[in-house]
Amino acid sequence: MDIGGINLVVLVASLMVAAVPILLAALGELVVEKAGVLNLGVEGMMIMGAICGFITAVGTGSPLLGFLGGALGGMVLSLVFAFLTQVLLANQVATGLALTLFGLGLSSLMGQNYNGIKPPLTGAVPFGPLRDIPVLGRIVFSHDWVVYFSVAMVVLLWWVLKATRLGLIIRAVGESHEAAHALGYKVNRIRLGAIAFGGAMAGMGGAYVSLVRVPQWVDGITAGAGWIALAIVVFASWKPWRALIGAYLFGGISVLQLNLQAAGSAIPVEYLSMSPYLITILVLVIMSSGRGRAALNAPAALGQNFHAAR
Numbered sequence: 001m002d003i004g005g006i007n008l009v010v011l012v013a014s015l016m017v018a019a020v021p022i023l024l025a026a027l028g029e030l031v032v033e034k035a036g037v038l039n040l041g042v043e044g045m046m047i048m049g050a051i052c053g054f055i056t057a058v059g060t061g062s063p064l065l066g067f068l069g070g071a072l073g074g075m076v077l078s079l080v081f082a083f084l085t086q087v088l089l090a091n092q093v094a095t096g097l098a099l100t101l102f103g104l105g106l107s108s109l110m111g112q113n114y115n116g117i118k119p120p121l122t123g124a125v126p127f128g129p130l131r132d133i134p135v136l137g138r139i140v141f142s143h144d145w146v147v148y149f150s151v152a153m154v155v156l157l158w159w160v161l162k163a164t165r166l167g168l169i170i171r172a173v174g175e176s177h178e179a180a181h182a183l184g185y186k187v188n189r190i191r192l193g194a195i196a197f198g199g200a201m202a203g204m205g206g207a208y209v210s211l212v213r214v215p216q217w218v219d220g221i222t223a224g225a226g227w228i229a230l231a232i233v234v235f236a237s238w239k240p241w242r243a244l245i246g247a248y249l250f251g252g253i254s255v256l257q258l259n260l261q262a263a264g265s266a267i268p269v270e271y272l273s274m275s276p277y278l279i280t281i282l283v284l285v286i287m288s289s290g291r292g293r294a295a296l297n298a299p300a301a302l303g304q305n306f307h308a309a310r
Contacts, residue, residue: 011255013139016147019251021046021205021213021222023150025229026236026243027157028201033233034161035194036174036301040096041081042202043226044103049074049203050210051107054119054217057207063122067146067207074203075196077103082195086188089305104220114217122146122212146208151244153201158240170194174299177306187306202226224277237297 025042032039052073057066081099084090124131125148127141161167169190172180177187209225210217228250236242 009135009138011252013142015248015252015255016139016143017213017251018255019247020147020150021208021225022229022232022250023244023247024153024205024208025202025226026232026247027150027153027240028198028205029229030233030236030238030240030243031157031161031170031201032194032198033302034174034238034299035170035191036177036299036304036306037085037191037195038092038096038303039078039081039099039195039198040093040230041077041099041103041226042096042198042229043222043224044100045074045077045199045202046103046206046209046222046226046229047107047220048077048103049206050221051111051114051206051217052203053207054114054210055110057119057211058114058117061120063120063211066119066211067204070207070211071200071204074201074206075199078195078199078202079192081199082192085305086191086195089307092303092305100226108219111217111219117217119211119215122215144212146204146212154240154244161240171299174301177301177304181306191306202229205229227277234298238299 025046029039029042049070053066053070056069057063060066077099081095084095085092122144124142125145127137130141131137133141161171169180169185172183173185173187173190180190181187205225206222209221214221229247232243232246232250235246
């Protein structure tokens with residue numbers, strides 16, 4: 001199934017892998033924003049997850065512990081953001097941007113002695129004969145466990161946000177923290193939990209980049225994936241299943257431009273390389289306008305700090 005020298009089966013299977021870091025980070029940020037918090041530090045949390053996961057995996061020889069270490073690294077950085085914005089009531093936009101710069105610098109410092117080292121292999125899930133099914137086997141049954149985990153998280157978060165009491169509370173806090181507080185809910189605690197979850201998901205996404213997607217450590221390894229994840233949340237209108245579509249779309253673009261370059265296409269690959277970032281700028285501009293936020297059904301209290309004494 002080749003078109004213009006590009007194997008479509010391999011392309012689809014590759015885009016599923018390329019989408020995993022973006023999807024995990026986007027799902028985490030989606031929950032954070034549903035709780036009314038705007039965390040622009042996703043890129044910083046992802047790259048901290050990448051280096052923490054890489055160091056843990058290399059030190060222990062266990063990819064699973066590497067992913068846990070990456071999740072922990074992203075969570076710790078997110079808790080710094082939570083302290084500054086939920087306790088000290090710092091501006092969420094400025095704090096998130098500072099968090100990204102801090103994460104990029106700290107990860108570079110931590111990774112100085114890990115350049116050129118290969119992490120332990122994260123193997124594919126052993127589906128046995130299912131992998132030999134024509135077309136379907138290569139696309140569906142040839143991936144590592146994190147690919148399936150990311151899809152499972154889409155289903156889980158959709159169910160939690162739509163059909164559970166926890167999801168209702170998170171949505172209530174994001175829509176009107178004053179009303180939620182009047183009903184007796186601990187707004188800051190709920191937002192703290194959402195921020196920690198978002199940091200863990202972003203950190204795990206970053207760990208996937210350094211342990212599977214590349215796999216090695218280099219400075220700036222996430223290459224703007226956190227910003228794309230932020231754009232996907234808006235593109236998805238804060239719905240998990242749309243985040244899956246958006247992540248696969250962005251992942252497909254990144255894989256396609258590499259395949260076009262390898263196939264010697266006459267289309268300048270720079271245009272395709274730019275497109276994810278141009279779309280990121282576009283959706284963030286839409287998000288910044290009041291009319292655009294209303295049309296996209298953004299949480300009403302998104303980006304607003306809360307203090308019980310007010």
